[in-house]
Amino acid sequence: MADNRKYRYNEEFNDDFLTDIDDSVDDGIYFENPDDYDDDLDYSTSASKSSSKKSSSDDSSKSNASCKKGTKKLIVKEILSYIKILVIAAVIALIITKFVIINAQVPTGSMENTINVNDRLIGFRLAYIFSEPRRGDIIIFKFPDDEEQNFVKRVIGTPGDVVTISEGKVYVNGEELVEDYIKEAMIDDGTSQTYIVPKDSYFVLGDNRNSSKDSRFWETTSYVTKDEILAKVIFKYYDGENAKPTFSLFSRS
Template sequence: MARSYKQNYDEEYVEDFLTDEDDGVEILDDIYVDEDDDYDDDNAKKPEQAKHKNLGRAIAKEILSYIKILVIAALIALVITRFIIINAQVPTGSMESTININDRLIGFRLSYLFSEPQRGDIIIFKFPDNEKDNYVKRVIGTPGDVVVISGGKVYVNEVELSEDYIKEPMVDNGTSQTFLVPEDCYFVMGDNRNSSFDSRYWQTTHFVHKDKILAKVIFKYFNGITKKPTFNTFK
């Protein structure tokens, strides 16, 4: 009987012990699983948050790079148009047929940095009677030249100019004009001689001082008559 009781007791004890152990593991397992689920949820959110954050930074960086490019481009354009070229549109027909109304031109500001304007050059300059306006004309007389206009002809230092660029022969009004071109100055006329307000008629002075020359016209890129791009270079 004693042996049977002890055996039964031991078996019940072992059974209870195993049951408790099983319960304990189950509880621990439940807790572990629950904690692991919460951890996985948090970790699942973190990559998404990091992804959105990185995307926002990438977009901001891209926008900033475009802004930098635009600012740099604007500064380069400002420097070029301020110091290197002039982009001009001609509103009148005083230079026809070489340059027509609404033709668009590019003038090079640095043309006379190391050289002097030459007879035949087409220049953009400040109009002497009102320097707020810019004019475009052809150089006829250079410093020291004597320009005589008589009988519908132009003479420079007693030699008649050969002018195949003028639109039509100049009308002879029966008068003669003589101009002695001062130092650092230029006498200019339009190619459309019968419809050009040029050195012949100005009030302040009949000459363009070199300091008032803005640029030499180097080419035409838009034709005001055909309304199409073109490319015509000038001497």
């Protein structure tokens, strides 16, 4: 009898205990919903991905901006480099044309057929630093009657020479010049002229003797001083008669 009661008591106790536990589970006191963790995990992962994408996008934007900035700097550097080269080239060209060579275009036919109208020439400014002009040289010089103009003629008489023009012929120190470069024979005007060339001066004529304003016809003097000589003509690089580039060296005749 006693054993039966004990069994029932224990059974009743166990039922109550189970009931309490079930009630606790139902009330949600001891356990948390695992779905809550999943939601938190998903949210955290999504936020992390979003943050990562944003960071990657920011890095990409910064990288693109940096590349564009670098490209602009490179372009500016290249432009400045070209400008520097052009300035240096311009300065060198200025120095060369001012002190080394002279570029001349001939507007008249006074030197035909050696030099024709609109021919372009290069003269060497330094030709007479260590030497003197010689007979037959073609020179560029300041026109004695108007130094704003430059003339091109051939040297005929040098310092101390006696130049005589008679019967359409030229004589230097009593000897007739053999001139195979003149366009045509000089017209004989029935007169004879004699010139004694002074020191540091030169008597010049055009190769087209019948159409040249040269030492025979100047008003202030009949001579070109060495100081007035700008250059010795070296070559022709443009043929004005045929309107095309050319290259023709001038040698003393």
